[in-house]
Amino acid sequence: xxxxxxxxxxxxxxxxxxxxxxxxxxxxxxxxxxxxxxxxxxxxxxxxxxxxxxxxxxxxxxxxxxxxxxxxxxxxxxxxxxxxxxxxxxxxxxxxxxxxxxxxxxxxxxxxxxxxxxxxxxxxxxxxxxxxxxxxxxxxxxxxxxxxxxxxxxxxxxxxxxxxxxxxxxxxxxxxxxxxxxxxxxxxxxxxxxxxxxxxxxxxxxxxxxxxxxxxxxxxxxxxxxxxxxxxxxxxxxxxxxxxxxxxxxxxxxxxxxxxxxxxxxxxxxxxxxxxxxxxxxxxxxxxxxxxxxxxxxxxxxxxxxxxxxxxxxxxxxxxxxxxxxxxxxxxxxxxxxxxxxxxxxxxxxxxxxxxxxxxxxxxxxxx
Amino acid sequence: xxxxxxxxxxxxxxxxxxxxxxxxxxxxxxxxxxxxxxxxxxxxxxxxxxxxxxxxxxxxxxxxxxxxxxxxxxxxxxxxxxxxxxxxxxxxxxxxxxxxxxxxxxxxxxxxxxxxxxxxxxxxxxxxxxxxxxxxxxxxxxxxxxxxxxxxxxxxxxxxxxxxxxxxxxxxxxxxxxxxxxxxxxxxxxxxxxxxxxxxxxxxxxxxxxxxxxxxxxxxxxxxxxxxxxxxxxxxxxxxxxxxxxxxxxxxxxxxxxxxxxxxxxxxxxxxxxxxxxxxxxxxxxxxxxxxxxxxxxxxxxxxxxxxxxxxxxxxxxxxxxxxxxxxxxxxxxxxxxxxxxxxxxxxxxxxxxxxxxxxxxxxxxxxxxxxxxxxxxxxxxxxxxxxxxxxxxxxxxxxxxxxxxxxxxxxxxxxxxxxxxxxxxxxxxxxxxxxxxxxxxxxxxxxxxxxxxxxxxxxxxxxxxxxxxxxxxxxxxxxxxxxxxxxxxxxxxxxxxxxxxxxxxxxxxxxxxxxxxxxxxxxxxxxxxxxxxxxxxxxxxxxxxxxxxxxxxxxxxxxxxxxxxxxxxxxxxxxxxxxxxxxxxxxxxxxxxxxxxxxxx
Numbered sequence: 013x014x015x016x017x018x019x020x021x022x023x024x025x026x027x028x029x030x031x032x033x034x035x036x037x038x039x040x041x042x043x044x045x046x047x048x049x050x051x052x053x054x055x056x057x058x059x060x061x062x063x064x065x066x067x068x069x070x071x072x073x074x075x076x077x078x079x080x081x082x083x084x085x086x087x088x089x090x091x092x093x094x095x096x097x098x099x100x101x102x103x104x105x106x107x108x109x110x111x112x113x114x115x116x117x118x119x120x121x122x123x124x125x126x127x128x129x130x131x132x133x134x135x136x137x138x139x140x141x142x143x144x145x146x147x148x149x150x151x152x153x154x155x156x157x158x159x160x161x162x163x164x165x166x167x168x169x170x171x172x173x174x175x176x177x178x179x180x181x182x183x184x185x186x187x188x189x190x191x192x193x194x195x196x197x198x199x200x201x202x203x204x205x206x207x208x209x210x211x212x213x214x215x216x217x218x219x220x221x222x223x224x225x226x227x228x229x230x231x232x233x234x235x236x237x238x239x240x241x242x243x244x245x246x247x248x249x250x251x252x253x254x255x256x257x258x259x260x261x262x263x264x265x266x267x268x269x270x271x272x273x274x275x276x277x278x279x280x281x282x283x284x285x286x287x288x289x290x291x292x293x294x295x296x297x298x299x300x301x302x303x304x305x306x307x308x309x310x311x312x313x314x315x316x317x318x319x320x321x322x323x324x325x326x327x328x329x330x331x332x333x334x335x336x337x338x339x340x341x342x343x344x345x346x347x348x349x350x351x352x353x354x355x356x357x358x359x360x361x362x363x364x365x366x367x368x369x370x371x372x373x374x375x376x377x378x379x380x
Numbered sequence: 381x382x383x384x385x386x387x388x389x390x391x392x393x394x395x396x397x398x399x400x401x402x403x404x405x406x407x408x409x410x411x412x413x414x415x416x417x418x419x420x421x422x423x424x425x426x427x428x429x430x431x432x433x434x435x436x437x438x439x440x441x442x443x444x445x446x447x448x449x450x451x452x453x454x455x456x457x458x459x460x461x462x463x464x465x466x467x468x469x470x471x472x473x474x475x476x477x478x479x480x481x482x483x484x485x486x487x488x489x490x491x492x493x494x495x496x497x498x499x500x501x502x503x504x505x506x507x508x509x510x511x512x513x514x515x516x517x518x519x520x521x522x523x524x525x526x527x528x529x530x531x532x533x534x535x536x537x538x539x540x541x542x543x544x545x546x547x548x549x550x551x552x553x554x555x556x557x558x559x560x561x562x563x564x565x566x567x568x569x570x571x572x573x574x575x576x577x578x579x580x581x582x583x584x585x586x587x588x589x590x591x592x593x594x595x596x597x598x599x600x601x602x603x604x605x606x607x608x609x610x611x612x613x614x615x616x617x618x619x620x621x622x623x624x625x626x627x628x629x630x631x632x633x634x635x636x637x638x639x640x641x642x643x644x645x646x647x648x649x650x651x652x653x654x655x656x657x658x659x660x661x662x663x664x665x666x667x668x669x670x671x672x673x674x675x676x677x678x679x680x681x682x683x684x685x686x687x688x689x690x691x692x693x694x695x696x697x698x699x700x701x702x703x704x705x706x707x708x709x710x711x712x713x714x715x716x717x718x719x720x721x722x723x724x725x726x727x728x729x730x731x732x733x734x735x736x737x738x739x740x741x742x743x744x745x746x747x748x749x750x751x752x753x754x755x756x757x758x759x760x761x762x763x764x765x766x767x768x769x770x771x772x773x774x775x776x777x778x779x780x781x782x783x784x785x786x787x788x789x790x791x792x793x794x795x796x797x798x799x800x801x802x803x804x805x806x807x808x809x810x811x812x813x814x815x816x817x818x819x820x821x822x823x824x825x826x827x828x829x830x831x832x833x834x835x836x837x838x839x840x841x842x843x844x845x846x847x848x849x850x851x852x853x854x855x856x857x858x859x860x861x862x863x864x865x866x867x868x869x870x871x872x873x874x875x876x877x878x879x880x881x882x883x884x885x886x887x888x889x890x891x892x893x894x895x896x897x898x899x900x901x902x903x904x905x906x907x908x909x910x911x912x913x914x915x916x917x918x919x920x921x922x923x924x925x926x927x928x929x930x931x932x933x934x935x936x937x938x939x940x941x942x943x944x945x946x947x948x949x950x951x952x953x954x955x956x957x958x959x960x961x962x963x964x965x966x967x968x969x970x971x972x973x974x975x976x977x978x979x980x981x982x
Contacts, residue, residue, distance in 0.1 A: 020939055208936075229931040233931055253933065269942065270937075283939045300943065354907075370930060371931070372932070373932040373952060374907075377953045378953070380953055
């Protein structure tokens, strides 16, 4: 019986970097460079495939970036086809690609469908042009609306949109308006994040100079909880700190990250967790073989990101030990969080309440 | 020829980095360790001193032999002075053992603050000062200006001061000749009753306490019964010798010489610096002047930090005490901090040095509470309690009044700063006694000040307002009734006794506000709001609040983020370890030192 493996492909190219972006990517629309990169990528796919396809079957593929959709349609198709050739990709594998509204058109979407990509992630962030301007996005709200409609027409029935809140200048009203429209469009999946000001980004410099101010934590949290309420009201399940989905439409690939399941990262800057080893490709070049403590603690704190939390049964099955025996020493430190209702133990599971998610770091750090 | 005419006892004094150690090294290199006549009766057989030359001699009191131009072999006793000039007493006793001092001045820098402080001490001991200009090799050397500065500011002749480069080794022979020519020889009475000055002492595991002495009159040998005149204790001499370097036993030590005595003395505090050594059966008529019984003036609590063992701290304190007669400690407990020690020091600097040694030499993490003086509490029923620990202050209802220690402070400053320093002393509840001009430019102020105004940062304020040129000496004179109150700190409504302090009523508000503000910045956010209050009894006099944290979450955590986020969580966890729990509030260890530095611009 083969083990399951998720594959992550990183495409480090964009039209232009957004002001807040701290990801590994650069502005590059040169087809020649894209091709060069894809060639190396495919070489990697082939060599890794021959190494791993005997042991693993691939049930999820995620093409992320940067802006994967900045590349030529057929070129993208080559990547997916290479994966199918070299790996044992399951028939109903979830295959996602991240896209920017400005870089999609009918032709490209057609290519995607033909290559077998069945899930689309569209970076929307906001349906307010002013906010989009502040963020330095290359598209307008209308661009997004058109693209979304197009994707539906082209038959994509598993779409995620990314939304961003607590942007400088953001108000509760604007956020609520974006939420209303986003929900009305009924994407299968919504990811929502507050703006993080990362070092090395233009936003960071502006922030340091005092040109922009961070939205106060209180308002940030209000926006967060308000969004969850709206989503829930509309029939979405809030299943992870920053992710909601209609029933049955959770992102299978991302769930691997929070369930200590194996994944292989290909391409510059991609990370892997396979055979008990965490490593990252150039230029990050990290390598760490997990020991028992790493495995158990990571199981807990990544698992707590999911709303359902950590199952003691699963823990026992996986590690052969009782959860509270292993984490006996943590009980004392966790007591204040149990007392305040931020951490909940019930039905054989340990999970964070919605308020608990606000201060999840405080709780997770107990377990590292 | 009287042997004493061939002895020179001197010290090297200098501002930091002016080249004291390098010069000392050069002097040692250019001299020998053995004199011709040493091979005779005074020294024991089997000496092999020359091979000792290979050892790096780092500034210890050392006996050197210099063959002068006149063909005579001179004995140079180079007496080291302690590194901390602020420990005036020890420095002054080391200088009292000398007839002269070589004053090293970096002639690219000129005369600086600490130069002066050292010089004053030397002048107070009536030493002959031999100025010597160093770093003559550098392009920026200004020997003539430096000579002028010396003459103007110190008032001693410098026109024929030796010019040296300790680094290059130039000018050393001239310096050595100048030492012979200018520093007076000792003139003691070899046959008189023994009179020797203890200028240093250390504890040796095998020999017990070794005292370093300068013999003024008489002589001492193995088997003699010596009497320490101030502590009035008698000991049998087991060994005498010289430091050449390391201990080299001799048959006797006599007037004019510098050496060491071992006499099965058990503890350093029995052999006090400044005491006079004489013979029990033929004591000297008078003690040598300048002896001071040093008492701890400042106390604080030292507690093992979280994760540190009590015994480790105890061992370290015991070891430090072995060589430090002025450092005392005894066990005490605190509700907030558990089991620890109440420690006594000469002053704030002494305390800082001990704490730093605990941290660096012994690798211990400790928490120190506010330094405090000893208060005399007169109870309603007439009894008296001496209180050093603020938490032991009896209930106000039972107290008739409290008295605080008052010191007489002698402050020496350049005349330009008189106004500023008078203001400083006034702000510290000082009462001026009188003032005089020592020289045209140098003034001495005499003030009565409460000791608790002096121990915190008075010295730092003095130094900073006089650009380093000010010096301070103080001694306890009496207890005086005062309006003192106990200032408490409450965190989340609970009293944390480790922060309690006794302050004068007039300062309670300012101090209370300061502590609250400092703690507000240092105490991290909790799940709930943390009120910080300063109170006198039931009355809250200052208040700050640490807001509750609302958000501490990683929004995105996908494949590539896991390793990075893990590091972040680990860092958070580390940060928590440095916290100390007081009731419901976590306080970082830095909080205790932060509230000590009361640095308003008074």
